Amino acid sequence: MGAGEHRTPGSTGHRRTPDAGNSAAARAVEPGVDLMTPAGAEHPVVAELGITPGTAATFVQLSSRFCRPCRAAHQVLERVAATTPGVVHVDVDVSDHLALGERLDVRATPTVLVLDADGVERARVVGAPTFAQARAAVAALSTR
Numbered sequence: 695m696g697a698g699e700h701r702t703p704g705s706t707g708h709r710r711t712p713d714a715g716n717s718a719a720a721r722a723v724e725p726g727v728d729l730m731t732p733a734g735a736e737h738p739v740v741a742e743l744g745i746t747p748g749t750a751a752t753f754v755q756l757s758s759r760f761c762r763p764c765r766a767a768h769q770v771l772e773r774v775a776a777t778t779p780g781v782v783h784v785d786v787d788v789s790d791h792l793a794l795g796e797r798l799d800v801r802a803t804p805t806v807l808v809l810d811a812d813g814v815e816r817a818r819v820v821g822a823p824t825f826a827q828a829r830a831a832v833a834a835l836s837t838r
Contacts, residue, residue: 740813742794743786750780751832752809756788756800767804767822774828780811781832810835 739754740747753771757764768785775783788795788803798807801820808817808831817831 737807737809737813737815738797739786739794739807740809742791743784745784745813746782747809747811747813748775748780748782749811750778751811751835752782752784752807752813753828753831754807754809755783755785756795756798756803756805756807757785758789758803759787761803763822764804767806770823770825770828771806773825774832778829778832808832808835 739745745752745754753775755764755767755771757768764785768783771783771785775781786794788800798805804820804822806819806823807815808819810816816835819827819831823831
């Protein structure tokens with residue numbers, strides 16, 4: 695395991711490789727398609743944790759207690775939420791929600807789900823996003 699990389703319990707040891715030059719790897723989701731949720735249903739994390747999605751975006755950060763990059767991600771996402779109307783940030787410790795982490799295929803922390811106003815996952819970032827990356831994710835939602 696590399697420096698700063700954290701895995702959830704039960705992980706296979708495989709790691710997602712970030713894009714060259716990026717501190718976080720992003721997986722874009724085709725517009726209108728939520729890979730985790732049947733059409734018309736809430737995202738599992740929204741339903742299980744009782745999250746009220748933001749009117750612009752919701753960052754659901756899946757973290758672990760001893761993860762340094764998770765603390766950096768938390769600070770960035772809190773700052774974006776505090777400075778952007780309609781953006782909500784929720785930090786979830788996957789060790790307290792192991793089944794949810796498995797269902798969402800969380801293999802490293804932090805993993806950040808970017809949900810739209812309807813609670814549909816539109817992007818996923820593995821690693822600590824920068825402020826610019828987080829703002830860009832919100833901006834991308836407003837152009838849909």
